[in-house]
Amino acid sequence: MNFSDYAPGRFYDELIASSGLPREGAALLVDQIGGLPDGDLRRRQEAAELVLLNMGITFNVYGDDAGAEKIMPFDIIPRVVEAHDWARIERGLKQRIQALNLFIDDVYHDKRIIKDGVIPAFVVASASGYREACVGLRPPSGIWCHVTGTDLVRDESGQFYVLEDNLRCPSGVSYVLENRQVLKRTFPQVFGASHVRAIDDYPDRLLQSLRFLAPEHIPSPTVVVLTPGIYNSAYFEHAFLAQQMGVELVEGRDLVVVDNLVMMRTTQGLQRVDVIYRRIDDDFLDPGVFRADSALGVPGLMDVYRAGNVGLANAPGTGVADDKVIYAYVPKMIEFYLQEEVILPNVQTYLCWDDDDRRYVLEHLDELVVKTANESGGYGMLIGPHSTAAEQADFAQRIKADPRNYIAQPTLALSRSPVIVDDHFEGRHVDLRPFILYGEDVYVMPGGLTRVAMRKGSLVVNSSQGGGSKDTWVLATTAQESDHA
């Protein structure tokens, strides 16, 4: 099995520059794969899948195969990111996260960006993640978004764009770490020779960032991960991160507020909790403040937070910046707060609340991708070129009924990367979700989740829509290499 008859077509390919010719950073990998005996690659793929199954990184199948468990689709051919590309991504993400953080802090305090007319007030107030209860909150060190997973895509020229900011509870980092473990077993020689940057210290850095949030006078803070429970689709990740950090994994029912402190119920009685890495949405955090019917959260938690007696990551209210209409303003935020030029551009975005934009969108529904402003997971989307006239008519209705809630973007020719299909390679569209930690400083994990639309021609990479993943190899520069030596 080799790449001799693999053609990138009109798309930018992450591994192959043109028929049979690998990109510089992928040369070693492509060469080694081409040299494997017949059937060897398939065996490695199967071995990798078995490892994932045994590790229990699975989801349940309903219907005919009830009881059967399947792994998330995983392709062993890694995606390679060259050092110079990565350098730009890293700088761009740091810039973006700082601007977003300043924005969140601003909208819950002075609202300068609104007063100065950069963003209309109604856009902020109507963002689904905006929480009136968070006005005036002062999170430790003014940091709101401690953990972010930003989705990047590449067009046919190879240019990287930001597609989405995920500042609530972005998931996927456990797959990044586990995929790497699997790939080290699958391609030990190539991996060793390729100067791939290490990502294994992520849990350690996450723990550091979380400890940084503890109330100041606590010398050895107790950190916990708060999960909705084993039936949550990201439960594996919650347990994985807690285990890797060596902290307790708690559910809402394990926590209780006593004397304005958060306590967990242990076998030795109640024990104080100082920092909560919460993997439940704002709405469910505290039934006294947000959704009253939530059984997942902790009554009284927000009072403790306001009193500065517990740290929360991410801070409540960060979801305001997850809104896809707010997203469109991030380049302006960067100019407004940092007075810098944007390093990583946005994808061109039409805002349907704007009359001119809306007219354009309605006339070009068959070309554009329309997204609901507050949905995630690949739901609430219209992919124009792949849609029927009836679907377009439906979206036209929806847009007219609630223009604020819709945006549209050109249908991107997303970059592709080869995946194994039976006995040959085929190109599949990919995106990239790097993870960013904001603690004492901003850290961008050198790697990220490469999500793959496993269905031929599909542009939707979300795991809830049949997407899979790949390991992401960020290559080291010579300087970084010698740092490690």
Next chain:
Amino acid sequence: MLSRAADAIYWMNRYVERAENIARFIQVNLHLSLDQPMQMRTDQWAPLVKVTGDYERFVAGNGEATQESVIDFLTFNRDYPNSIISCLDRARENARSVRQIISSEMWQQINTFYLMVAGVHKGIALEVPDDFFARVQMACHTFTGIMSATMSHGEAWHFGRIGAMLERADKTSRILDVKYFILLPQVQDVGTPYDNIQWSALLKSASAFEMYRKRYGRIEPRDVAAFLILDPEFPRSIHYCLLEVERSLHLITGTPSNTFGNEAERSIGRLRSGLVYTDIGEIIDQGLHQFLDGLQAQLNAVNGAVSQSFFPINPTVST
């Protein structure tokens, strides 16, 4: 540690221990039935269900107890909560909820173990049942071994140990209770080769045959009962299990031995010391069945006291 996590580890270990016991009972019974006259082979299977205490439930759903129906019920029936597959399912779900506490190796073992049993073709498993049930038992032992070797023997480990030991004590008492009474009345058989096979099978059901031989030599019903109830060194005797439960409890709380700091310690201490100061003659005079019945009730009380003391669902919050 979290009360909920302690509870999950306790039950994870109970379920693994339960699955292992059931697999062993079935395997021993399979061997035993091969040595029996053809017309008696079927009689061998009803007692096995009686050991579980769920005989009525079985009859209601399955009718007559044959080798096939009993094995299927005790192994693969997902609607029956104490079948091997149900035990493993719940052990794994409990493990999943405490993955941050147990070692990755433990999780992988319980996960692959469950997948092995869930994925096995029933027909093939029952064609070579010996192999299948041996694999189940070995997978349980592997789990226990991995747990011992990869997890710190701290609070969490001891909760697991308490769960396994209480389960084991319960199962040993049940198999002894059921078998002893089937075997004893057959006076005409006493001392015959057939009788010997039956008593040996009882010992094997508790993995006790070889160790019993070393301790007593000849197989005598009294000695078999004494060994399974009172031996302080054999790891499946009731006395041994209770000693282990008590030891783990005191290591968790730090309460000095021979005193108690909570209801769990009090109930186990009382039960365990009762065994120290009795002998098999006294037990048999009193009636073995009555004795074992009382013991099982006390084991349940210990289980309840452990839950009350350490895993209360809604602990009173003192403000």
